[in-house]
Structures are given as C-alpha cells and as structure tokens.
Amino acid sequence: MPVNPFRLEARRRAGRILRSATATRWLVQAVFNRSDRLKGRLGETFSDLILLASLLRDWVTGRYKNVPWGSLLTIAAALVYFLMPLDAIPDLVVALGLMDDVAVISRALTLTRSDLERYQQWRNEQER
Template identity: 60%
Template sequence: MADLSFARRRAERILRSVSATRWLARLALQRGDTLKARLGDAADDVRLFAVMLYDWATGRYRQVPWSTLVSLAAALVYFLIPLDAIPDPIIALGLLDDAGVLARAGTQCRGDIEQYRQWRSGQEEG
C-alpha cells in the first residue's frame, strides 16, 4: 500500500525531469477525465494541478515555489496509485482518500494556485 510520503518522494523525482512531469500531467488529466463523474469537485483539482504542472514543465509559467510543485505533484501521484490507503477499486470509498489528498494540497497551496489562475486567465484573454 502506498502512502503520501511515498507519493512525495516519487513526485520529487518526477519533477526533476521535464518529460516525466509532462507525462504525470497528461496521465492525471486522462484519469481525471475518466473518473470525472465519481470524483465530483476533485476532478477540477486534478485538471488544475495537472495543467499547472504542465505549464511549469514547458516553461510557460515558472513562478511556482518548489514546495508547491512537490505538493501538487505528490497529490497527483497519490491519485494515480491504485493501491493507496483505500484501494480505488472499492466502490464508493476508493476515491475518497484521493479526493481528500487533492483537497488538502489545494488548501496548502491556495495562494500559489490563485496566482496561477490569474496568470492563466490573462493568457486566455490575450
């Protein structure tokens, strides 16, 4: 069974590689879209975290502290691990712990996420 410290260590390794970070973002987007109905509001967090990491990895948005990158990437890694605290195949409960980890990361990184949203909004308008 995986835990959050495992996900954090894995996230730190992934973030050291642009291609691995882009891979993580794409994989999280795909799984988030697949599970959108079961994830509810957490699906929006998955999408936002993944796009933010992708924009960082591609150099489009670099104003993100390392601690925020690690927190968001760790939440996505945890989300992608099928055998975490409550295994995902367990109907109704399997994604509950994933949603909690995603929500916690969103709360911890709220200020940086809001700055990213503002930047992204400006990019879409421009």
C-alpha cells in the first residue's frame, strides 16, 4: 500500500502542535468550528470528531491526562488531516472531498479505541 504523503505531513505537524498548549488549543477550536460548519455533510463522523477534539481539549487543559503519547499523536494527526484543505482528495471536490478525511478519522478511532473508551467513561463520571 502506498504511503499517503498528506498523512505523513499531518503526523509531523501534529507532533509540533502537541508540544505547544496554545497550538493544541487552536487545533481543537479549529476542529470544533469546521466540524460545526460541515455537520450536515459529516453524518456520524461529526460526533466522532467532537469526541476526538474533546479528549484533546481536556488533555491540554489538564483535566484529563490518562492518554498515551502515541494516542495523542494519532488523534492530533487525524484532526490536522481533517483541517488540511489539500490532501489526498481535496475538500473542494464537493461529493468526494471529505471521504479521505472520514477514512483517516475512522482509522484514528480504531487505533485509539481503548483510550477513547476510558475517556468516555471518565466524561460520564464527570457529568454525574
């Protein structure tokens, strides 16, 4: 399977972003904003994006720290990829533009499933 250079670039950027609380907060807010604008086109992926961005927000604010670095990097890279207008299928291609974004997000969910389940359980406990 050929390597997607856009995914590699997203991962590289994610590593830099995670080292800065300000940049991480910006990433989270940008994902919230873009996903809200595309809510109708994203379908079920909308709630997945919100979960990923919420975990990252709670991590960067110090509210939730139980996340391995590899999972943080995977999540941040998926969110960076979602924000990249020019990727494997440019977002300007109306019918197909979000398909690769959805695939990358889906893969991130699979790779970080156990961490996301622990986070969701923590969130549920916080709401009680």
